Amino acid sequence: MSEMIYRPVGKTGMSASVVGLGGEHLDGKPFETADEVIGAAMDRGVNIMDLFMPGDTVRSNIGRALRGKRDKMLIQGHICSTDINEQYDRSRDRKSIQKYFESLLRCLDTDYIDFGMLFFIDSEKDYTDVFEGAALEYALELKQKGVIRAIGASSHNPLIAKRVVESDVVELLMFSINPAFDMAPAEINVLDYLDEKMIDYEKNMDPDRAALYRLCEQKDVAVTVMKTLGAGKLLSPRYTPFAEPLTVPQCIHYALTRPAVVSVLLGCSSREEVLEALRYLDADEAEKDYSAVIDKYQGVFKGSCVYCNHCLPCPVEINIAEVNKFADIAEASLERRSPERRSQSAGIPPGVRTHYKALGKHGSDCISCGSCETRCPFSVPVIKNMKKAAELFGC
Ligand code: SF4
Ligand code: SF4
Numbered sequence: 001m002s003e004m005i006y007r008p009v010g011k012t013g014m015s016a017s018v019v020g021l022g023g024e025h026l027d028g029k030p031f032e033t034a035d036e037v038i039g040a041a042m043d044r045g046v047n048i049m050d051l052f053m054p055g056d057t058v059r060s061n062i063g064r065a066l067r068g069k070r071d072k073m074l075i076q077g078h079i080c081s082t083d084i085n086e087q088y089d090r091s092r093d094r095k096s097i098q099k100y101f102e103s104l105l106r107c108l109d110t111d112y113i114d115f116g117m118l119f120f121i122d123s124e125k126d127y128t129d130v131f132e133g134a135a136l137e138y139a140l141e142l143k144q145k146g147v148i149r150a151i152g153a154s155s156h157n158p159l160i161a162k163r164v165v166e167s168d169v170v171e172l173l174m175f176s177i178n179p180a181f182d183m184a185p186a187e188i189n190v191l192d193y194l195d196e197k198m199i200d201y202e203k204n205m206d207p208d209r210a211a212l213y214r215l216c217e218q219k220d221v222a223v224t225v226m227k228t229l230g231a232g233k234l235l236s237p238r239y240t241p242f243a244e245p246l247t248v249p250q251c252i253h254y255a256l257t258r259p260a261v262v263s264v265l266l267g268c269s270s271r272e273e274v275l276e277a278l279r280y281l282d283a284d285e286a287e288k289d290y291s292a293v294i295d296k297y298q299g300v301f302k303g304s305c306v307y308c309n310h311c312l313p314c315p316v317e318i319n320i321a322e323v324n325k326f327a328d329i330a331e332a333s334l335e336r337r338s339p340e341r342r343s344q345s346a347g348i349p350p351g352v353r354t355h356y357k358a359l360g361k362h363g364s365d366c367i368s369c370g371s372c373e374t375r376c377p378f379s380v381p382v383i384k385n386m387k388k389a390a391e392l393f394g395c
Pocket of ligand 2: 314365368
């Protein structure tokens with residue numbers, strides 16, 4: 001079995017496994033299930049999990065399953081997650097959020113949470129309530145006392161998430177990412193589509209989502225992913241919006257090839273489901289290649305790189321997806337600058353420049369053979385893009 005892959009979580013100094021656990025499917029299950037799932041995941045190197053559920057029982061089961069190995073698991077614990085009025089509820093009231101966060105620490109039998117996640121910021125009201133209210137104040141206090149190691153936030157709305165990232169307070173964003181959601185216009189609530197057939201669209205890839213991922217990369221804010229499989233609907237012939245269902249490795253690979261993404265967090269309720277998710281690590285490039293499914297939407301993606309690397313091999317071993325990704329991010333950074341300063345590539349965030357330079361081969365190594373362009377299902381002008389990358393980064 002292949003080794004786990006780890007990615008740095010932005011500027012936090014922590015590194016997370018590319019496949020992690022969502023805790024939701026452990027809710028309502030006995031301790032033995034939590035123990036089996038967490039044990040199977042950690043045996044294969046999983047070191048990050050999300051825990052937003054407010055109930056004491058599921059929190060205690062997870063705490064018990066982590067006994068003796070708490071320090072080997074990075075926990076995303078949510079601030080503002082309560083069950084005051086319904087099963088999963090939000091509160092922005094200091095007394096309630098403190099009560100539920102302290103119960104999280106107690107149930108897990110720990111004195112710290114790695115990522116204190118400001119929970120469910122999807123609307124303007126959520127943003128104002130959290131960022132101008134007690135929740136942020138509480139998170140900052142927890143960070144200052146060392147009770148949380150980093151502040152994060154969760155959202156499903158790219159426009160609000162962008163504001164969250166622009167606040168320069170959060171170091172981690174949990175966001176819903178899959179190929180169907182990425183084509184949904186920012187103003188719709190993607191969660192509505194989990195109750196019926198998924199989005200059926202003839203629209204363009206949503207620019208607000210693409211801009212959000214690039215902003216995160218520019219600001220070195222890491223992204224962890226929820227809804228990677230669209231609640232399983234992308235795997236279903238009946239519910240998928242594509243001509244055919246995607247597979248688990250394809251969905252995981254799609255999310256992991258978005259800028260700034262460090263880890264996909266998958267809800268599992270058995271050892272088998274954990275192993276199915278971790279099969280991603282053993283999948284070869286052909287198995288992970290999602291372009292075979294989404295290229296039915298060539299019109300949607302035409303000319304835009306989706307970072308799938310279907311165009312490889314390159315004779316000079318350029319990682320074309322990565323070069324395109326960093327060039328896109330750099331270009332987006334420059335677009336945010338005034339017209340007279342756009343030509344100054346000094347405006348590219350240093351982290352993006354460093355990541356680009358760390359690639360083994362660069363845009364300037366392209367010999368314009370054109371073989372990638374014949375293989376790209378999305379008609380991306382790769383040669384032109386390589387030249388653009390070379391100009392932007394100077395190599
Ligand atoms: S150039 Fe085309 S095939 Fe290559 S990574 Fe981009 S979209 Fe995929
Ligand atoms: S055109 Fe450039 S990037 Fe594409 S395969 Fe040839 S050398 Fe590689």
